[in-house]
Amino acid sequence: MDSFEYRQGELFCEDVPAGQIAEAAGTPTFVYSAATLIEHYDRIAAAFAVLRPIICYSIKSCQNIHLIRLLAERGAGMDVVSGGELFRALKGGADPARIVYAGVGKTDREIHEAIDAGIGWFNIESEAELANIIALATDRNVVVRAALRVNPDVDPKTHRHTSTGKKETKFGVDIERARRVFDEFGRNPRVRLTGLHLHIGSPVNTVAPYVEAIRKALALIGDLRAAGFTIDTLDIGGGFGADYETDQAPFAAEYAQHIVPLLKDQGLHVILEPGRSISANAGVLLARVLYVKQAGDKQFVIVDAAMTDLIRPALYDASHFLWPVRPGTDHVPARRRHDLRMPGCRMVDVVGPVCESGDFLARERYLPPVQRGDLLAVFTAGAYGFVMASHYNSRPNAAEVLVEGNAYRIIRRRENYPDLIEPEKS
């Protein structure tokens, strides 16, 4: 479920016509629904409520400070993976005690900043990193809390670029090594290693890999406790699927149904790190058709959005549902399906202006006839959309708009040409 729907043949975000936003903000523009963002957060919170978890929104999925603020006001903690994200989390009003910080390459500066902020947990990715944080905390005479990221060696069956929980990965340590890390560092008074962290990949569209990973983590926790270590926290990570195919919500309740019984009554604080499952369906990307071009048997719809705005199709072969903003009443989709084939539709590739043949938003898709000037909406573009934007081909970054009910506002202005060369000034 989300707040993007067609009314009388036109796409609305909540109570605002998408076309009106495109007129005011230009294109390409990311449009976010506050109601959808909050609803998806609330659903996860409700599904896991009996565990009283800390739900740390993964900032890297969609980082605009106004969205961070909405979630922080709702009580969300934040999952950060860099000093820049920590900066955003704090500016967005997040409670530092509810911030977790993961990442294989934390610099000394970033570690100091996190200590200054008083974050909740460092999620530790290697022995070398842990030794460094111990050294820095000892120098400063402070105590910090940490969770060791463990690879449960499960296959999340996701794209090879986004699978992180198998044994051969740069993230975390494997389970046998974890025992040795605790033997060496588990009683350190400066860095209190009292938690385990899992993050097996993204998106993980079934529950089974979580169940397997959590079972392995619980067995390890049992061993560690038997050996006299205090383990009071289990962070089960993020990666919960968002529904790219239809307009149905991620199945938070279904994940919870299998995960909650495993974690109840284990004497553990539970942390979740959902990103995509909160932000993906909360955003669409609006683009305008520049040209329609026939090349052999193929028809190309060339739009003003590109891989520099939404790289997921090029990077992950990701498939985003895409449809005209004003398809006319004959072509309103009841459900979002890529294979939607209504009478009068024709197969096209939707591509951007960047000088790469990998610059496409959709391939071999049936669309109603479109012409120059028409608007298209790329759905489920809230997560890993704008955050992965680049300036390739000197393309200024898109604008971002937030809709709340019948009001909307620009929450990030479109970049202009001077923005492109600003850091090059000498």
Ligand SMILES: *Cc1c(COP(=O)(O)O)cnc(C)c1O
């Ligand atoms: C990316 C990431 C997440 C969020 O993944 P989603 O698929 O957006 O839910 C959570 N935890 C860590 C450590 C991550 O790197």
